[in-house]
Amino acid sequence: MVPAGHAGAYQLFNQAVEASRYIDMYDSPPGSVDINWPASGSGAWYNGEIYITDPTPWGEPTLYHEYGHFIMDVYADLPTFDYCNGICDTGGCGHCIWHPETGYIHHMEGVPNFFADVQSAYWNRDDSYGFETHSATADTYPVSQRDEIEGITASILWDLYDSPADNQHNDNPRDNLSLGFDEIWNVTTNYDPGGPSYDYPMTIHQFWDGFYSFYPGYRQGLWSIFAEHHIQKDFTAPTNPTSVYSSSHSTYTWSNDRTIRFYWSGASDNLSGVDGYGIWVSETSTGNPSAVIDEEGTSHTTSSLVDGTSWYFHIRTADNAGNWNSGAVHRGPYYIDGTAPTGLIQINGGDTYTRSRTVTLNLSASDNLSGLYQMRFANPESLYSVWEAYKTTKTWTLRDLDGARRVYVQYKDHAGNVSTSVYDDIRLDRQAPTGSIVVNGGDAYTNSQTVELTLSASDSASGVSQMCFGNFGESWTPWETYGTVKTWLLKDIEGWRRVYVRFKDHAGNTNGTAQYYDAITLDRIRPTGDISINSEESYTNSRGVTLTLTADDSGSGVSEMLVANLGVSGSVWEPLTGTKAWELKDLDENQYVGVMYKDRANNLSYTYIDSIILDRIEPTGTVVINSGDPQTWVRYVTLGLNASDSNGLDGMRFSNNNLNWCPWEPFMTTKTDWCMTAHGGMFRPGVKTVYVQFMDPAGNVSTSCTDDIECVGGAFNPPMSGVLILLDEE
Template identity: 25%
Template sequence: KGWYISDIIVNLTVVDLSNVSKIEYRIGDGIWQNYTGEFSCSVEGNTTIYARATDNAGNLESPWKYKFVLIDKTNPTTPNLLAPENNTWTNNSIIFFDWSDSFDQHSGIANYTLQVSKDESFSYFNYTATVTVSEKLSASLADGIYYWRVIVKDNASNNNISDVRIIKIDTVKPGIVTLTYPGTGVPEIADNTPTFEWEEVIDSLSEVAYYEIQVDNNSDFSSPEYWDNSTTNTSTPTQTLDDKIYRWRVRAIDNAKNKGDWSEVRGFEIKSGAPTGLMLKINNDASYTNSTTVTLSISVDNPTGSLDYVLNFSNDGNTWSGWEPYNESRDWDLTAYGGNSTEGEKTVYVRCKKSPDVTVFAQSDDNIILDLTLPNITLQLPLDNVWVNYSGIEFKWKAWDNFLLSGSYWIQIWNYDKNEIIHESSVAGSTANNETSTYPYSLSDGKYYWRVKASDKSGTWCDFTNYWLLKIDTENPGIPGLISPMNNSETDKNVVTFSWENLTDLSGVVYYTLQISRNPEFSDLICSVDTVINKTTQTLPEATYWWRVRATDNAGNVGDWSSKWRFIIFTGGPTNLQILINAGATETNNESVYLIVYAINATQMCFSNDGNTWSAWENYNTIRAWTLEIVEFGNKTNKAVYFKCRNEYKESTSVNDSILVNKKPPIITITTPSQAINVSYIIIEWKCDEPLETIEYFEVCSISSEYSDGLKEWINVGKNNSYYFTNLEEGYHVIYARGKRLGADEAGGAHSIYILIDSLPPANLQITFLDTSVVNGIEYTNSTIINITLNGKDDTSFTKFVSGIEKFYLSNDNVHWHLYDYTGFPLTITWNLTKDVTDGDGSKTVYFKVVDKGGNWNITSSSIFLDRKKPINLEINMVHCDLFDGNVNTTSITLSLSAYDDGSGLWQMSFSENGTEWGAWIPYNQSYIYTFINLTSQIKIYFRVKDRAGNENITSFEIGLPDLSITHISFEPSDTIPIGTTILINVTISNTGENDAVNITVWFYKYDPTNPENELGYKLISFIGKGENVTVSLGYSQWETGSFPIWVWVDRENKIVEIKEGKDNNSLSKTIYFVSSLDILPTNITFSVNGVEPSYIFEDNTVTITAEIINLGGNIKIPFWVEFWF
């Protein structure tokens, strides 16, 4: 009847005239199990459940009953969306949707549903389709942004939903670009790397992604000299343009790849005077290199006229080598002049001038990828040191390179001793990283080693991988020779040891499989067991068995079955003998009875009344009529029946049963059951085992638990077989009934029942919620699934006799009740607060109803507030902080806090500096003075809030710290100064941190800064903003000559919290020199033009004025000024 999506419960029923001895069932290919009651089947897939019954006569049901069961509890795998790419623009309104097949192991895939909507929540669909296989679907959609997903469903209606992707459609191309510079006409431009400019274009939907510019000396733009994509409205060539007349144009391309129309074409002429045709090639135009030393090839137009040309080179376009004579080839170091040894794309720049004296130059460049890292290989299959059972080996590996693999590999296969290469070959494999490459090769059985190496596009080969051991065994194990128990043997032992020959195999036997069956076809398996040794012991009941063995080796080869041997187990006569007279009755008034007998392995039976004289042997059966020894009327005596049976080996056993033959007065049976009731009246009914015409009358009486003087008087009720008792008191009563036979002296055959009168309901009912928070007397929880403890008892206020609690119910609405069996109070159970009611937060009430065995009931209830939403809108800000004040020592900060909770309400908060170790919970407040634990690193405060239901949320707040350092010391006017002159000590303090600092003291020292006597003075800086520099100055002079260091110390007392970031924040020093006064004079002035004293000077001549200076003072070193006046 279709597929089940959960475990199923199986019930078996059977009918047999001779009664059923046992029922067995088997799930799939499992072992037969005895059926003792309903069982579950959880095996997913198409499973066959078999059942069979054996009756008391030993008959085994044939054929077996079976039923196919289809179970699929597992969702299909999630569809993997393939196309279109997520969150991308397209300029095609016809969208092709594609996804990979899902997998469903059991019921199989039923269908896929594609959903496309402009609403992220898919409240409506712009397109939807359902297909039975994964296939490309096309849809025509208007411009806009869409969300799409795929839902897969299997044949059991299990489903899974893919991720949601976004597709954006824009089919409108951008507008036409308006050019601005160079202007109209054909203007002449001296700059051979001009900056082209145009007006921006507005694209309303996907927006402009970039502009495409073409500059060509051909009117059809067939071979542009400069072709670039620019994300702004300007573009500057990195290579110089030769002196020519050019045309240029621009167009806009948006993010959906719509290309706008070309702008108008404008012209311009370059007149720079630079060399033309400059070209550079690295390593003869190679794409990759594995060395930082490369060969450059340079060419220009008219190379024969380039004798005065000079070149210089750079690796970054900023740091250039010196100018050198023109040469067509040159070795170059990629790490020099702005370069480095970092792997990746490298650009080499070259500039060329017509002579060293000119300033205008041409520039060109070329690129190459530097790859210094060796490829890396990971072997995959066959696995290392694992046996395989096939000779056609497909070697597999994955390779990785930080740039690009060449796809060239080399494989070697060695013998087991590693002294001979069995086979080696080059392999053309994958060029993609981590993609599997394969190499098929066939080998005979044995052990081998193999390894692989690879090369990348730079031509670098990596080392061979480590060896992997390959082990091949394609031969099945042999057939085991059986040893014990011998074929056609018999035994009286239930414990049987099975043994067989131990086999040798190339890969080694991993285990043997022993099968034991009740038939030679092995369709009725008793057991199937795997063992790693060539013997095992099994315990078996009496029966005839067949057994066989086969071997499985380490390579997975499975050998053939051995021969089938038969053996028999018998341990004596039949067993489990049973005899029942009149189906187990204890009494009869007739010598004619029927016998029900049972035995295992019985073939014949006979009977006796005294155990000495037996009836003739007859075929075994389970039902037999029999006559007891005669009992005289009016007597009552026990009579026995003996039952003896034997098996096919003539071994016999016996058993007996007895019954009371009673020819006394009739027996009364009260048919009204003993019970508890909650009223004071009851009708009692009975029956008599004798015909009513033989009865004179019936009598009844009742005795209460409150009486202790024996029975009440008997009440004659005639031949009625019922009586209506009224006005019974609360408590315990025993009701008797008996009958009097016609002609007897007195009534007899009395029978009794008890009646408990209980009219009070259960009391002291309690509901206790566990694991909840209690605030102001209200209980809160953040889960619909809660644990509750229930308590109560049956009311004993009226009498000590109570019926006792029978069952109880739980409800969320006092309407829909759920029954529970009573096992004792107090009792803790798990309860769902949303069962049968709307699933929403708020106050929830749980109702608890208890019913006793008398039918009395009572109800109580308790409420709890459900809140599953965590607090939101957490904010933490700094109100005030003295941490960065040079005059204040503090470790505290005032925080402004806020959060919102519309459920149970905000309750508590705590703080942390690492998000792991938290302070104690404290009542929630909007302001808090926080004291820091650790001030050695960047400060981050984590703020955690909890509502009354226990829902938590976390946010954090980073505090940027100032970072002060002395970045510069200078002396004004100089570090060397005549004695008696005041020198200004200028100190620059930088704040490279993340916050401002205030009240910073800068101390100045002569010589040792740790000696207070060396202090020259201090300056106070009131404020240094983050990222700012502040310079302070202190004047100083002396009349003694000499030199000494000036030390400056900032934030000497470490009052400002800082992050050092590799700088020495404490101090910095620089040496000052005080010297004697100078005596210097100019002695001669000369003029020259190009090294020659001129007779006259032309306009634009460069004149060199030389002043000779003489020092008539001491031998000292000091800077001075020489002023030239015209």
């Protein structure tokens, strides 16, 4: 009913028409309700009909709000209450959107407030109601039951209706639904909570149940909006992930990657949804992560872990309502070893030199965790070999070039850590040393089985290290340290002896078949010989004699001799000759001359001696003719002889003129039949002289000894003229 002539009636009529058109867009309109204007009193209200007073400034929101009461009356059987019932903060205000009410008044007022709110073109939500900004935390009065505040109820319905961009909450907005009016109308008018008193939602919790039942696809958004208004509807913990795995590591398997990457899936929450996950990486196999969200996604990379064999990954799920799964998913153990092995290498046991490209590598490495796994090698300027199983020795081929050679090695453990390259050096020397040997300074002969070897050797690469020796036809001696002098024992056989030497360098190279040797003649046999003075004469009257010297040596040959008078020093060795002029001592006596011979091996002969009597004193003597007779009548006389010499008399001779001598003849004390006319005698009577000389064995001749006798008679007359007389001359 519209009083005639009142302008407000027309405005109210137009607004009612617009409102009815809007509501007619939805199913099952509740029917019509009477509007009374102007009503007595103040404000606007519903009490079976809508009452609007004048001059209250009103519009469509007011009309919709009161129409909302009509809907609640029709569908929810909620009658009009006396709002100012003594529990409001200000008496006579109507109702308060932030004040807790009793029973279900919050819902009865919340729906009408929402109806007014949807007419946003005519109503500023930031004015007197402020549904979005009045949450429990902003209430003026202490609030113990947030679900009994009509402002919160209206705000929840509004958040279901509006777009997410329209959210004005200040804390962590979770208004992610924008449904419009249909779903809200459907729940409000069609959901039967099944209670004994009402057939429609009467509290915000019953509205939750209806919306949760009618629209399961919007449950998480519904929960989010309720939670935003501090009404918690999710008390069930989410499930933990059903699949948890690492893309970088495997359990019970070593890895050198200290950070482990995990992925998971399958966690679920049927209401508020999964909010995130608590993560704990520990060295224990069980235990729950703390109730702190560490990851919101479905992957996690650990921080850098220390080495160890007991790393475990624990994960549990939290939902958006703050519920945590009471258990956790555990994965492990994961073995971490980020420390590389350490090791050493020796070539040929640490030798400095080698003569072969093929060497033995002595390997030593350690790894405290995952253990040694593989190794690989390289010569300088070449790539590493392929990885192979670790062992303590390895046969390796050096680079084909004499000189300093280096070999590198790297070790890998089971976690894949690779050590730094370590190396060892060795000098490759494949050239044999060269050298020489000289026996006894180059002598051709020796009289001793023990000789001195002079050695010289050189090796430009590794140097000379050892030497060994051998006589011809005999085995080699053991190797000994190289030196330049060596005492050696020749083979115990006279003759030409050869001594061999072999040299070895530090790399083990020897001169092999290129043997070095020297030879010497071993001669330990004395030479033999003889000496003869004056061709074996027994006497000499001269100090100067001739020595006849003979010597023989079948080995090295006689080279020198030493001649000396017995008891006289100062003789020197001189070359061997067959004869030698020699001077005896200046003594008339039996003299001895000795000689020693030396061969080329310096062997000395025994002393060979010869003797001769030096006699330089003339014999003395006398001669007597016919026993001293003064005269003789015949030419033949008898001579009486007397002579002496220390060495005896060896001969005598006679002459009648001291010039013509008869031949020497052995000394006798009597000479018969000496012819006075022979050997210089004359046929003439008169006194005649007989001469005699004596000679000793040394050849000394005495002065002439004489005796006279007178020759008378015709026997001494000269022969007649013309008559040949044959004389008996001796």
